[in-house]
Amino acid sequence: MSESEQIAATPPPEEADIMDSEDRLRPDFVERVLDAVDKGDNETARKLVEPLHPADVADLIELAARDEREGLVKALAEIVDADVYAELNDYVRETLIDEMEPEQVADLAGQLDTDDAVAIIEDLDSDDRQAVLERMEPDDRAAVEEALTYPEETAGRLMQRDLIAVPEHWKVGQLIDYMRQTDELATDFWEVFVVSPDHHPVGTCKLSSILRSPRGSMVTDIMVEDQTLIPVDMDQEEVALRFQKYALISAAVVDASGRLVGMITVDDIVHIIQEEAGEDVLLLSGAGEGDINEPIFDTYRGRVRWLAANLMTALVAASIIRIFEHSIERLAVLAVLMPIVAGVGGNAGTQTLAVTVRAIATNQLTGSNRWRAVGRELRVALLNGVTIAVLIGVGVTLVLGSPSLGGVIAAAMLFNILIAGMAGVLVPLTLERYGADPAVASSIFVTMVTDSMGFLAFLGLATAVGLVH
Template sequence: MSDIGEETRGRSKANEPAHDIYTEEGAVRPDFLARVGAAIADRDVLYLRQHVARLHESELGDLLESIMPDQRRAMVRLLGTDFDLTALTEVDEAIRMEIVEHMSNAQIAAGIGGLDSDDAVYILEDLDKEDREEILAQLPFTERVRLRRALDYPESSAGRRMQTEFVAVPPFWTVGQTIDYMREDEGLPESFTQVFVIDPTFKLLGVIYLDRILRTNRQVKIETIMRETNYPIPADMDQEEAAQLFEQYDLLSAAVVDENGRLVGVLTIDDIVDVMQEEAEEDIMRLGGVGDEELSDTVVDISRSRVPWLLVNLLTAFLAASVISLFEATIEEVVALAILMPIVAGMGGNAGSQTMTVTVRAIATRDLDIHNAWRVARREICVGLINGCLIGTLVGLVAGFWFQDPNIGGLIATAMLINMVAAASAGLMVPILLNRAGADPAVSSAVFVTAITDTTGFFSFLGLATWWFAIG
């Protein structure tokens, strides 16, 4: 999946720049889509081989996502063995499943034979156990064993994401022997950036980057220039944890070892970048109250995945309504309160979501924890006080003039200040407490924060008004 392999395979032609299939905004060009569509309809295999089969895997992926389902199936069929299965790692899961289901196991097996092991695993792991076994059975022995070993590791583990192809040499070899081995051995991986040093049982002893080999004289022993690998990654480590190690220590690649410290594969930054992107994506989606839906999902799937969050929010909405109903009599007397009360609740919600967003991110990036929470809490409450005073005064003035009543102005200003401070506290404490309780703060914080700002907003404004007009 790295560009090293790409350039070596030379799939993109120099006189036909790859970016060409895209419009300025990054969509696939409509005229290209039309031309491909026509070629599919005409069964113009020659055009497809020349203009589609040569696309970069990610371009082919974008193309697959941009055409109709029946066009996808027809195109994959027409391309036959010229269809690069790596493109399947670049499309939405729903589209991948749809394409794979319409391919014969023989075609999949033929295509998978040419892939890097991490890409092969990525495609195989979503298949039925039966299909997977049938495909594996058609692969050469070594490859089958390697893929099976990777598939044996738990889902989303480093073992699933690793490449099982690597270059390893014994520590007693010289630099010269190593270079000669690399010049002569035909079975080396397509591309690599480091050489691992292992003992006869495959136990990982060290690592050497290629620039070190190139800069060292031929007679020098490997063991004298090898480096200890500071961060060997256990194959069953979760991919997110592995991504954090990559990020923290700016790793480009890392050895993956089994429970006995034996080298089983290598994890590279390009796979980790995908994991990081998925992570950030997940946080954004969760904060917005949506699950892992994709643009290609069906209406029913999406509706089903979004309803639960709406139902939880409905509970808080009724909670807020029941707070309002406590003050029915006051509202009947002063209708202005009904008109203004959504402002108090809504602005509290906005301020609360600001604090909450910062808090959720700080927890995710591990910048915030129980130890510095107090310092941050003091700061957030101060910000709540300042912004509460500013916005409260402004709202008070506007409302006072609108309803020609300074009482209304004073009441809403005070309620606003109270709710802004409540919003700051809730926006900070809810994610921290959820995190401590072992829940994902990104998923559920918003509901609790809104519940607090809504009820506080309505209660403070209507409560203050009831009390004020009662004594007034």
């Protein structure tokens, strides 16, 4: 049997051979594909990859090593289409796009929805971007250029221009015939927008309502007037919150004059919610974008500045310890116990900080309930502080046989946990009030406060009550 006959006889891989129980590509499957490409057996590689969804093909490309990706994409040229590029990680896609000619990028962008096309083109250098735009179809180019005029991470960048809008004087039959007979309409939509003569949205018609209504019914009789309108300059995080709050599938985007200019669909919002949630967690840790495909030097620059800032705040805590160095010399056990006070206080502050940042991000915490939230966290901190203080105080008394030292560390622990609770909620609220992102620098300030106050309380009380002679 010839090699081509053997390939033809190879059965397609079963789903169990491709994906694991967590719906991830199996390592052995990835190795089989890469091995086939390495041997120049592109037909076998294509046969293996052909059953995959575009998102899974994108995962396959991302799982390959950086120097293997270009060869893999060339081998799978018939499969790696525009939908695959739309699913790729930004850094991986940017690397692949850099190797393409402007004509290829223009053709790729022309096959995508406007928002996905913008995601591909916006990261290009200005010269490359202009070269790609010049090679696009006039209508596609105009849509992309308009989107690029809006700030990044706003509804204007996120929205699609392909939608169906009809006048309010139409009947259902006219609408159905229009959708059937017009070839250039959007292909994926869940509702039709009804607009006034000046193109202001006045309502929406669900597809289910259109299909179940008599042809002679007026569109205005079946439309829903109440709708959530998204301003074109709204931040994408706020857009996602509106979709979540009102359980939206799609929403109209309007410009400053209230004219309908686009729509946003829930599939785009799912990506935004995941991106924003992950971003806040990474910002709290100072880990930058946290993308494993990000260039190493970019990752270094994103992390080292926060480590340097953390070093500066640590020096504040060290300076407090230095004030009490003679006390520590006389009673060495203080050096053993003081990290416990600072460490537990730091953890308590981190807990409060995480809850506060999340509440701010999801609009659960606003100016209306700010002080109520502060009071709540103080009560929680008091309960936690009393519990932990009793435990550490009894423990130190039993282990070291010093009730006075047990009392000092218990009091210091209670004090520091209360301070941690206040800092965990007040620091992000203060940053947010002055226009700073509360997820960016809050953790550094909270850590500085809990470390400094923990050392000051414990060592100061120990000195004040005469434990150190």
